[in-house]
Amino acid sequence: MPGVTLTDHLFSVPLDHDQPEGEHTEVYAREVVAAGRERERLPWLLFLQGGPGMVPPRPVGRDSWLDRALDDYRVLLLDQRGTGRSSPITRQTLPARGEPAAQADYLAHFRADSIVRDAELIRRELTDEPWSVLGQSFGGMCAVTYLSLAPEGLREAIITGGLPGLRIAxxxxxxxxxxxxxxxxxxxxxxxxxxxxxxxxxxxxxxxxxxxxxxxxxxxxxxxxxxxxxxxxxxxxxxxxxxxxxxxxxxxxxxxxxxxxxxxxxxxxxxxxxxxxxxxxxxxxxxxxxxxxxxxxxxxxxxxxxxxxxxxxxxxxxxxxxxxxxxxxxxxxxxxxxxxxxxxREDWPDLYDPQRLAANEVPVVAALYLDDMYVDATYSLPTAEAIRGLRLWATNEYEHDGLRTSGGRVLDHLLRMLRGQI
Structure with a gap:
């Protein structure tokens, strides 16, 4: 496409990561790189979409925040398990899992912890180095789960409108x-x-x-x-x-x-x-x-x-x-x-590890939108303090969709924060 080269990737991952030899499911991701830079050794940026259940952008060129990201990264747009071109969950597919209790057991494997474990398997297939992650909304919650479960896989984390309360019902x-x-x-x-x-x-x-x-x-x-x-x-x-x-x-x-x-x-x-x-x-x-x-x-x-x-x-x-x-x-x-x-259902595992977050060594920056209708700042602020080393940008200049609507300005601001330029 104009300005970009796209590559499809399909991965087989365990449905239940605690049983790696058991049933597998397919996860799709789209690699995006600036035209002419396909053979360069660029650092990877994994994008985690909001939702849950939504798909990342379907690019038609260097549009929106991708334009800024492609200056520095090779971007991977992940269709989180159950969405988009990953083995989808719909009214047509879910009933094949059996009775409602069996369907619920199956769906229990589609939360942020499973998404993060998928990402780690995918990372190890694509690169032998830690990668960066950009999490928007629910994707930001996934990024905090990533910092809790597998920080060794992360070079840096960028969160926009998605700092969750760590123990909020x-x-x-x-x-x-x-x-x-x-x-x-x-x-x-x-x-x-x-x-x-x-x-x-x-x-x-x-x-x-x-x-x-x-x-x-x-x-x-x-x-x-x-x-x-x-x-x-x-x-x-x-x-x-x-x-x-x-x-x-x-x-x-x-x-x-x-x-x-x-x-x-x-x-x-x-x-x-x-x-x-x-x-x-x-x-x-x-x-x-x-x-x-x-x-x-x-x-x-x-x-x-x-x-x-x-x-x-x-x-x-x-x-x-x-x-x-x-x-x-x-x-x-x-x-x-x-x-x-x-x-x-009551038996849910924890998604965040406060002790590990308190000892965090991964560079983290986050945009907190003070007027955000979807994510409450009063719960996000304690989380920002709980993640060691996190640099926070609190602003009312944008709403929850600031990453998408700012023409790359939100991402540029956070990248400059990461690099100590502001």
């Missing part, structure tokens, strides 16, 4: 999340005050008559509220505003609005995300997640659309939360029983 994560989402709603309605009435009208209609979406699922008022997920992106408030511009066709919700809403709400392209999202916070000290976002929501009645409509309060959007009703989507319905089993 899912319930506490969502208590903080609902408060942050409330603030994002306040900012949204301050920016677009005319949308308060528009949202109330749609919500009232959906309470009376949930609308059929093109994929066969229903747009309920709760599903409509979950469009607030986009408020954590740099342009998210604007995208949501424009979504609300052409909502009606007479007394009915317009086909155009419903089609756009369906595209934003569907998990057809990332079914692993609702299965595994809350499990990102599950550890031996925290126990079962038990649909934490759904339970904790009851502690925040301001998110009850019916209560808001009964008074004069604005209807609030929710954010990055997983709810049981999301498994009504046709692409998720066959996975519901496995999701229930995972939510009830």
């Amino acid at each position: 899912a319930d506490d994560v969502y208590r903080a999340t609902y408060s942050r989402v409330h603030r994002k709603n306040t900012a949204f309605y301050r920016r677009y005050p005319q949308d308060a009435a528009a949202v109330r009208r749609v919500a009232a209609h959906l309470i009376e008559r949930p609308a059929a979406l093109p994929d066969g699922s229903l747009l309920t008022v709760e599903a409509f509220q979950s469009l607030g997920l986009m408020l954590g992106a740099g342009d998210g408030a604007d995208v949501l505003h424009y979504l609300l511009e052409n909502t009606w066709a007479g007394a009915e919700l317009s086909d155009g609005f419903l089609a756009r809403a369906a595209a934003l709400l569907s998990y057809a392209q990332l079914p692993l995300n609702p299965l595994m999202h809350e499990l990102s916070y599950a550890q031996s000290s925290t126990g079962a997640t038990n649909w934490a976002a759904e339970r904790v929501r009851a502690e925040f009645p301001q998110f009850d659309a019916r209560m808001a409509l009964a008074g004069d309060d604005p209807v609030l959007f929710t954010g990055e939360m997983t709810y049981p009703w999301q498994f009504d989507q046709p692409c998720l319905a066959p996975l519901r029983a496995a999701a229930e089993a995972l939510a009830a």
Whole structure:
């Protein structure tokens, strides 16, 4: 492609790294190098995508942060196990694992600890040297797991919007999340005050008559509220505003609005995300997640659309939360029983090792976005202090997607921090 050369890699890794002779699964990664530098001995940079369950960029050239990275590195874009071109988990594939309990046992091997162990096997196939890692969002959580499990494999670690609480239960994560989402709603309605009435009208209609979406699922008022997920992106408030511009066709919700809403709400392209999202916070000290976002929501009645409509309060959007009703989507319905089993599971291993992090010798830099809707700064700051030698850049210049939207500026800033230039 213009400016880059791409190379496909396919690796066979143990499903359970504690049983290396047992079942294996395939993991795909795409190597990206600047055109003309294919034969140079460049250091490797492993990119760990956010999610869980999302795929890394599909490059069309030297775009976004890749442009800056390719000045210094040979980049490996990893399709984390179960996603993209790695042996995928979908409604078509998961039922083949057997009963829901067997499906849940299988899915238990798709968290950050397994992803890190995959990365170490892949590293040893590609190079005999430690490599660098860039972790965005959930990928940053994976990077902290990497520092806990296999720091000998790392030359340096770069984290953007993904410093996790080391021993924070899912319930506490969502208590903080609902408060942050409330603030994002306040900012949204301050920016677009005319949308308060528009949202109330749609919500009232959906309470009376949930609308059929093109994929066969229903747009309920709760599903409509979950469009607030986009408020954590740099342009998210604007995208949501424009979504609300052409909502009606007479007394009915317009086909155009419903089609756009369906595209934003569907998990057809990332079914692993609702299965595994809350499990990102599950550890031996925290126990079962038990649909934490759904339970904790009851502690925040301001998110009850019916209560808001009964008074004069604005209807609030929710954010990055997983709810049981999301498994009504046709692409998720066959996975519901496995999701229930995972939510009830208690025997999760720890993902982070505070003692090892306190003795860390790997250079680490991290961008902490102070207005981040998805990752709470009050939990990230203690983690930054707990990782020995970590240099922190705390800023409100960018939202959670600053790595992608900054045109390489976020990555450049962090690389200069790594090299002592700032």
